[in-house]
Amino acid sequence: MSKPIVATASLAGCFGCHMSVLDIDDRILQLIELVDFNKSPITDIKTFTQPCDIGIIEGGCCNSENIEVLKDFRKNCKILISLGECAIMGGLPAMRNGIPVRECLEEAYFGGVTVRDNTERIIPNDEELPIILDKVYPLHEIVKIDYFLPGCPPRADLIWEAVVALVTGNELKIPYELIKFD
Amino acid sequence: MSEKIKFTIDGKEIEAEKGQLLVEVAAENGIYIPVLCHWKGVHPAGSCRICTVKINGRFMASCTTPVDANMVVESNTPEIQDLRKAIIEMLFVEGNHFCPSCEKSGDCDLQGLGYRYQMMVPRFPYAFERRELEASTPKIFLEKNRCIFCKRCVRMIKDEEGRSYFAFKGRGKHLEINLDTKLAEHMSEENARLAMKICPVGAILRKEVGFETPIGKRKYDHVPIGSEIENLQN
Structure with a gap:
């Protein structure tokens, strides 16, 4: 039987959750025995080349590109996992939620302490750039998500236990210390 | 001498003084009923409802209910557990609780309950x-x-003349906690400490002391909230 295929992506996240995936240390050798990877920053495969079994996504949706990638994952993966606080509730990027987008952009490009030489008061608006959404959305408010692994980042042991349980079909028993929101 | 009565919580027979608050009697008997607004010795507010139990088939807040003879209390049932979990989830979505950036993280009662009830997503x-x-x-x-509008600070943090530093403003959706900034100009160190301690979330924080305890040594890093009560009997 062929191995289950995993794809991963980071949307409006900091890649900390991917770092936590790597934090499983030498179990990564067992991992590649258990699964194959397709589209993922880890493999550097940019587009899906085959249907996948498990999609793991960190980060929330802050712009139109995030939504496109997320929907692409939903279409190509049988199971989708929200990995980490940003995917689950927007996380730190969602601290802008409740503040109008214009106010955020003006702070970033006109009023912020790191702004210099923007005398023409330009807010980047090229059609190549993804459109920023009115707020940062948790993934499950855009598409159906099957499983959620909280944490900032989720502990490596939690990711490991969850993926192994999913792949082997064994029941997942999560020790108290592995569920954290920070 | 007040009257001794008997009643049951989840089938366990409990003896108590009539009129004692149910949540406190339970704690004395090693049964943990979660609280967010209640504080022992302070007049109960019954505002958070996380201590909801079923008494003789009806939902009641155990922090405002005096015990009486022959009460049949259900607390640790799947139905009540799910109801409490729903309340925790509601509190999480109603406010802006960004745990990774909060100084109270690890010592926060709301977060502690999220861990205890395994809230993966609201x-x-x-x-x-x-x-x-x-x-x-x-x-x-x-x-x-x-x-989370528990009202602990409003009820407990007062100056030497008995004036509250904190107050609610507005109603319903517009309800918000407010600080009397003029009075708080002269807030004592002791009151500031107490205010941060009693706040079940990270709404009240002392200045100049952020992130004092390292990860791994905080209150709920290794043991669930309520363990201290449940371990009483062991």
């Missing part, structure tokens, strides 16, 4: 209301994004 949509931070007084921050 079942309700996030509200993301815009709320303000009151940072103008010397001793404390009031982070309105995180307030």
